[in-house]
Amino acid sequence: MSGSGTNRKRVVVTGIGVVSPLAVGAELTWKRLIESRSGIGPITHFDASGLPAQIAGEVPEGPTAEGGLTLSDWVPVKEQKKMDRFIHLGLAAGIQAVEDSGWKPETEEDRCATGVLMGSGIGGLKTIYDNSVAVSTGKARRLSPFFIPSSLINLTAGHLSIRYGFKGPNHAVVTACASGTHAIGDASRLIQHGDAKVMIAGGAEAAICELGIAGFCSARALSTGFNDNPTAASRPWDKERDGFVMGEGAGVLVLEEYEHAKRRGAKIYGEIGGYGLSGDAYHITAPAENHEGAYRAMQAALKDARVTPDAIGYVNAHGTSTMADDLELGAVERLFGEAVAKTSMSSTKSAIGHLLGAAGAVEAIFCLQAMRDGILPPTLNLDNPASESVIDRIPHKAKEKQVDVALSNSFGFGGTNASLILKKFKD
């Protein structure tokens, strides 16, 4: 919201944290993203040689200072076994975001005004798998007492709240690949409604395990034709695309009521301008005809933000490198009308793969960084678009463009759609 003519509370972003296949760290991920680097490679988390899909976007191991994951820098060794990897990654991103925001509630009132809302599409899949194997081999009475709390999706929010003493709303979203976007949108609404002054919101996912890859392979959702050339596998809108590439990671934003942020002199990355949601009521995995559900989610977000399509300088597409890419493109074209020629749209999944329930959170952060720096991230591997369009899809290389308003889309299995409008902050 621009603030004028409305009493609705404004929600700004005062902290960001990212764990991605490009790097651990929001700024290093961003730097590598706009350098057209890819985080996709052969799967190392398990032996994938027997599966049709053998590549993924894994978070790189290594020293924290070099953008690698050194888990003990984020989670004490003793605590690590009490959490699935998706919680590890969510904590690493959450800690970055909270520290970045500088928000340290010191009174009980402030603690109670600070909440956490973290989404995940799948949760502790590997932990569930490992414990299922234990049960099937007669070890039902030997399961770790941490199995259940390690697997539950809302435990990322739980752990973040315990670590920092955030006693406000504690919540989790589970809407498959739309979880991250829903988490940010819902958390913004909690602030607007007065349930909290500050919300730590985002998504975390770590489903690159045998069960996860095999399951998505069976659903015919993953790319299988680029096992020998992993960085070319995620190619949204391209003729040769053949499925999405699974990624893992987390994105977390500190959302804050504007007056609260202003009073404490917080650095402001941007503003949550609007949020729109819809359901397809169509099919469990396929999008509705013409992606009309996506159309309505975007339309609702624009209405909520009180902006028209000609204001949108950048669209971070859901763009998973599947057949649905062109349906999303069509929905954007219909919604934008003539304004479509002025906007730019890319899919950053081309570089990091599909982070499922973390995707929307990481991509919202990219939108904020793009507006801050006046640089739009590219769509890698877009050599030959399957559908022609006047929309600039930023093939191969980042481009300079000043943008004041961006749109980010996320759509999930079950026919769930969410769109966010992010705005450059203006007083």
Add this chain to the structure above:
Amino acid sequence: MSNEIADKVKKIVVEHLGVEEDQVKPDASFIDDLGADSLDTVELVMAFEEAFSVEIPEDAAEKIATVNDAIEYITKQKAA
């Protein structure tokens, strides 16, 4: 035998609770002195069962509060 058991118990406690070896004194309480919570103690008892091939029933497990309690219980079970 008893020393062997004591060493092994201490090693398991160090591994599972992430504490230093010299903190694991005989009268150290898992919860009060070594930072364990109730789920940690459940896991610890499971680790003892596994390592020593003994069954520790729940009512017995509840009485194992210190390092020494664990050593004594296991020693008794192994001697029986």
